[in-house]
Structure formats: C-alpha cells, structure tokens
Amino acid sequence: MDTKDATCVAIPSKDRLLWLTEWARQRGATHPAFDFNTDDALSGPFVRIVLGIDPDRTPESRAAALLGFSSHLKRHLEEVPSRAQFAADLRRVLPRGLAIEEMHAYVHVYYALHEHRAETASLRHGSHTGFELTFKGEPVATAQTMGIASTVLDEAYGLLVSMSRSDFDAMSRFTRLRAAELLLTYFLHGTGRVQSWTIEDRRQLLMSEGCRIWRLLNPQDFFRLESGATQAVPLRDAALLAVVDRLASEDKVPRTAVPSGNAGHDDLGRSEPTQRKRGDSPFPMHVVIPGDIPPARDADDSAKINRYRPLQGPLAVELLPDLTSLSAIQQRLEDEFPWARGAVGEVLGELRLKRRCGALRCRLTPVLIAGGPGVGKTRFARRLAEELNLGFRAINVGGMHDSNALLGTSRGWSTGQPSPLLDLLLQSQSASGLVLLDEVEKAANNTVNSPPIASALLGLLEPESNRNWYDLFLQTECDLSMMSFILTCNSLQSLSKPLLSRCRLVYFDQPKREHIEAVVPHALSDLAREWGLPQDVFLGYELMVRALPVGSMRELKAVLTYQLKSELIAGQSKWLQ
Structure with a gap:
C-alpha cells in the first residue's frame, strides 16, 4: 500500500511558499518543517509537504504528495526531528473535512513517523487474506490508540457512516481500497469517540455497521488497467474475518452466531480461527435452496440448472444499518419525496424499531403503496433498495397473463426459466433483495395454464409459505424468507382482503x-x-x-x-x- 517517490515534483513559486508559511503559522504550526522560506523547503522530501498542504490543490494530489513523503520517511526517518510535534502540526494545517484519500495519506505519514506499518498477514492467489498494524514487525495491541492518527480514523468512520449508496458507487476503486483499510484499522485502533471502547463493543459494531460499510465498499474486486494488467491487490473478505477473529479471541468471549433463519447453520464460525469452515463469513448466512434439484434430461435445461447451483450454498444476508444511518436514510428519502413524508416515515420507522430491538437482518414487512399514477412509487422502491444495499427487481404484475413470471416456467419449453426472483438473488450473490410488484390491482384473475396470480402473491407475502416456495423450473422448494416485497396500486377497490391483510398500507399523495x-x-x-x-x-x-x-x-x-x-x-x- 505504499506509494513510491515520484521522480519529478513541481516546485511552487517563492511567493506561494511565503504565503503557505504564513498560512501554516496562522493554524498553529510551529515545527521548522513548515517554514518554507528556507532552502530545505525546496530540496529533498520537504517539497512534498508543501504540495501536501496546499489548499488550492485537489485532495487527490495532496494525498499523493503525502504518500510520497511517507515512503521517503521509511528510509530517512532521521530527517524529521520532533516527530510528535510534526504529526500534530501536519493535522493542523490540513483541511478540517478531509477526503478519504487524505485521511489515508495522513495516517500513513503517522505510521512512518512512528515506525508502524499496515501489514497483510499473508498472500494467497494474489489477494490480501489478513490485516494488522505492526510496530517494528510486531503486532500492535488491539484497542491501543495512536493519538492524532486515531482521531483521523474516527473521522474516516464518521464519513463512511454518513455516506449514501450513490456516494459509494461514485468512489473510485482505489478510494474504496483505502477506505476499507481505514475501516479495519478503526475497529482495531480507533477511539470510538468514547472514553472507554471495549474490545467486545468494537466487535459488535464491526459485525453490524462495519460489515454493512464493507459490503458497500466491496474492496475485494481486482483493479485492472485497460491492458488487463492488475493495477492493485484487493482486500478480500478474509481480511475482515481476520479482524473479527482477533477481536473475538483477544476479548476471550465465546463466539455466537447471528440468527440467520436457517436452523443449524453457524453464521460466524468458532471462537478459534483454525476451526473456521471454508466459506464462513461475518455476515449472517442463509441457504436459498436447501434441498436437491432434480436433474434434467435436456442439455439446455441442465445448463440453466447449473447456473443456479450457487443458491444451494450459503449466501450473505444484508444487515440493517445502525439507528444513526437509518435516520440519515429517512431524511434523504423525505427530501427526495417531500409529498410522501408520512409514507417514508412508516417504512423507515419499522426498520428503526427492529434495529432498536436488536434485529440485524435487513428485511421489510410487505408494504403496499397506494397512490395515483406518476407519484413516484416505483422510484421510491428503487431508492430504498439503493440506500439499504439490496438488490432490486421491478416486476409489472399488471401486465401478467399467468403466474409463471413469478413461479418460473416449466422445463421442456424453449422459454423455460427459473423465477426472476431467484435470478435477482443469483445476480446479487445475496439471500436478501427487494422486489417491487407493480400495479397488483390489475393482475389477471382468470389464468388457464398456471396457478392464479393472487395465490402466487399470497405465497410470497406469507412468512410460512415463502420459506417453502416452489420453483416450477428447478422443481424444488426455495427459502425466500430473507427477501422484501413492496407492492404498488393505483386503487384499493379490486384488491382482496387476504392480500391487504398481509401488507402494511401506506399512501403516496399527489405532489404539489x-x-x-x-x-x-x-x-x-x-x-x-x-x-x-x-x-x-x-x-x-x-x-x-x-x-x-x-x-x-x-x-x-x-x-x-x-x-x-x-x-x-x-x-x-x-x-x-
């Protein structure tokens, strides 16, 4: 994760150096390294400090300069006297609201000043499979804070918690990798902004909000150039697992599984890392197809079946955000749908109540949104899925002539396919997802070659039946109990009482x-x-x-x-x- 020194650095003008010297003094910097009137400011690594604090440069260029300086310090630490004062002054002159790249760069300058290194425990198949902070080759004790660097880690975590799904989507892959490193380091050595943050408290927060942020960052992707060459080595989920195991083992607390709704499956593994089974994850896990899939005679059907076999293994269940994040999500959605504040509050209020009571799995009680055409019902469902990091699929029930679009199409036909609900889970590689069933009041009542659409809908919305939901193509029962469903309608008149009784009803008013x-x-x-x-x-x-x-x-x-x-x-x- 180091950045090598650049071979050529643009030197600011003398007037600019004078201005930066005065600017640093006004912010309380007294270390001689921030006196840019000297000849030393224009030679060696110290010009990188000039570039690293210049407020007129972009956060990315400031971060690159600071990373270059940290690389130099690893070889020439003796060039910086009074290292603690230098670290404090550097934070004073940097902007208050640092970007992720700048936080990462500052922390690495701090590491270099104090002979720390962010290490990967091992490398397998080109991926980082462990993570820890070391001092002269030895691991730094868990929960040992690092002064100003720990406060920067706190800032980084606060920024990540406040970000929306679209903010994460806009991140470059390099930024995601740096954010993931900061996230892991925060749970090991951050302060939590409390007087006493126990190891068990760290582990609990990592298992909930930390895992949610990790999933949004998705740092395990390989980063490749157009030529196909690997551009950076990713952090795999095993790095997260290593931190979870370390927090659990050092706290000497037995590991307990987060309920997954799948009896007999240990979500988190054992207390000792050596006892962890292959495929275990810190996320709650769930098996969508717990039984066997009968073989097919047709080669094309067999190929389709093989594509869905990953659903027979454990898949991660999306976690509920913490209460602070849920409140922020509610505020963002209310700002986007000001004419439907009541409906937004109803939907998010249920999630906040579940989270307050200790629920971890992100799953909605079926919601029926009633409102006229064009009031934003479909867009709200999509935005909610984005904010909760759920895979999303919209299905127009009003245009259906039979229920096969929900239940799957039987084998033997050229159009035979499993249900699009299973395709959503396969695409997102998660047992969680949000499905929009649009215009349910327009569903056909008289179907000939399939079960009634109304009965198919009731089977999805009833908790007891969606655990044993039958797919016509795969010819096996599927457990869809981790999925969430939002239904929409323009009118309630033609909807049956059984359907209404299974949903939480909210209204979208006409926007003014x-x-x-x-x-x-x-x-x-x-x-x-x-x-x-x-x-x-x-x-x-x-x-x-x-x-x-x-x-x-x-x-x-x-x-x-x-x-x-x-x-x-x-x-x-x-x-x-």
Missing part, C-alpha cells in the same frame, strides 16, 4: 408544484443514470427549468427528457455554455 420544483435535481440524476452518464452531468440545469407545467413525477421526467434532447441536439443550450 413546490414539490416538483424541489425534486428536479433528483429527476435529472435519474436521467443521467439511464443515459449512462455521470450523476452530476446535469448539475446546474435545474436552475433553468423552474416552474415546469407538470403535475406528476412521470410528466416531469418526460418534459425534462424532451427539453434536454431538444437543446442538446440543436446545440442551443445556454446551460452547457
């Missing part, structure tokens, strides 16, 4: 004009996503489209699409200029 204006930036962000563009590509355009003559979110999206296409094709967009 002031609501439409407030959500234009979100509608533009959705358009950018659909067009495969950066999320902020239309930033600023909302200032030019106020008071649009629309009465729903659907109309808003259509009008924005028309205006953008017209202006961009004609080349007359003042916004672009």
